[in-house]
Amino acid sequence: MTHAAIGIDKDQPRRAGHPTGRLRLFRIAAAHRRTGRNDLMLGAILAFVAGAMNAGGFLAIGHYTSHMTGIVSSIADNLALGLFGLVGSGIALLISFTLGAACSAILINWARRHARRQQYAYPLALESGLLIAFAGIGAVVSPAAAAPVTAVLLCFVMSLQNATITKISGARIRTTHLTGMITDMGIELGKLAYRALARVLDHPPIVADGRKLSILLPIVGMFFLGGLVGALGFKHLGHAFSLPIAALLLAVASPQLRPRPTAGL
16 A cells, blocks of 8 residues: 555554554544554545535536536636636636645645654644634525635535645545546456456466555445535535535544653653
């Protein structure tokens, strides 16, 4: 997966399968020392967040904001149709998404030099604060008036998150869009299917990457679950559905943001 495939270091619980071990793994999901297990834990959490905000955000503002493929295509379509106002809106979303990734890189690289332990907690804490702002805007501004601002905000948030997990995992995990992950799943499933045919045809064996599947399947599943929760949350709570999501992110980031106890105290 990342710096140590499924290795164990001193930050990793000794018995990750035990309930206490899983709780500790949750607490160190944003730790600066990375293992395969806490990469997967953080990836699954962030996929849930992305799915929730993408689906709930669509109901709130009429835009999917977790990926730029549709946005860039719509810019091209609207430019061809002469709808320059919509072209401008699409460019604003694209710029916001780009700035979110840049912000993540700035925070992480600054922290690596000044506050190494917090390098991944800072972007997650900022994302939590921005989701609280999303709820606040929805509470005081009418949905129609809030939509342009919240669309730009959500694009920034999704890119901030995606860049963070990309840097953490060495680009092995993405959490805000599924196209590449589902493509990789299809490739590995195709390898599994070909194994039987290879035996019949006496071809050299093909080895599927079971570990990759064990990473991709939970992340895709958590994105779907998050989408369901986000859609139901917006249906019943409106913009306030983002507050529990913000609390989840803060719970992941906060153990790394707390000062370490001073020796001897």
